[in-house]
Amino acid sequence: MDEHSAVLDLERGQLSGIRPLAWQTDTSVSNKSWGYIENDTFKSPTFIIHQLVDIVSKNGNLLLNIGPRSDGTIPESVQVILLDLGAWLKVNGEAIYGTRPWVIYGEGPTRVVDGAFHDTATLNYTAEDFRFTKKNGKLYAIELGWPANHLAVIRSVVPATFKDGEHVRLVRLLGSDGDLRFEQLPDGLHVSLPDQSPGKHAYVLRIEFAGSH
Secondary structure, three states: OOHHHOOEEEEOOEOOOOOOOOEEEEEEOEOOOOOOOOOOOEOOHHHHHHHHHHHHHOOEEEEEEOOOOOOOOOOHHHHHHHHHHHHHHHHHHHHOOOOEEEEEEEEOOOOOOEEOOOHHHOOOOOOOOEEEEEEOOEEEEEEOOOOOOOEEEEOOOOHHHOOOOOEEEEEEEOOOOOEOOEEEEOOEEEEEOOOOOOOOOOEEEEEEEEOOO
16 A cells, blocks of 8 residues: 555554654553453553553554443443553643654663564563653653662763754653753763652653754
8 A cells, every 4th residue: 555545553563663654553451352351451551651652752643442341331440541541641741742753762772573463572661761752842751660770861862963052951850840950961861850750650851952943
């Protein structure tokens, strides 16, 4: 099919890099089914949020299926997952909704397994794994783990990736009050995080620039 005649959809799968044209992952909150079955097992909220973040950083969308019972009610364990997802998006949604990919999708040691039916093959993410999105001149660095030393080091945010005359003006952690201390070093942007994380699953650093645009 011609690339512009349809939207690429990967069932229970992801891409390994940014695709210029919009694409989609369709997957289920269930590990076994697209409908309701007894004694089902489900993906964790952390897993789904990490999957969402990775997909959006690569110019994709996530279509998440749930299987209600025959009477239309949503299983309680699924409700808990959806409420957790909603709570995370309430705080961090500005790094997801209406964003575009940055010059690279992310950094860190963990890579997804490319293609359909591989979504659960990806290893667990670490605090060294970041995914990037951008919107309205701001860069969002989404950290997929909380570092034990409370220091986020973003290797890709170096002057070579800035526009001429730009520099980092401030860094904020969504869900936390106040600006964060940071230092721009040759090996990346070093950001001092609070002693306590403002939430769970993934942590969004909003980076704002000053200078030429």
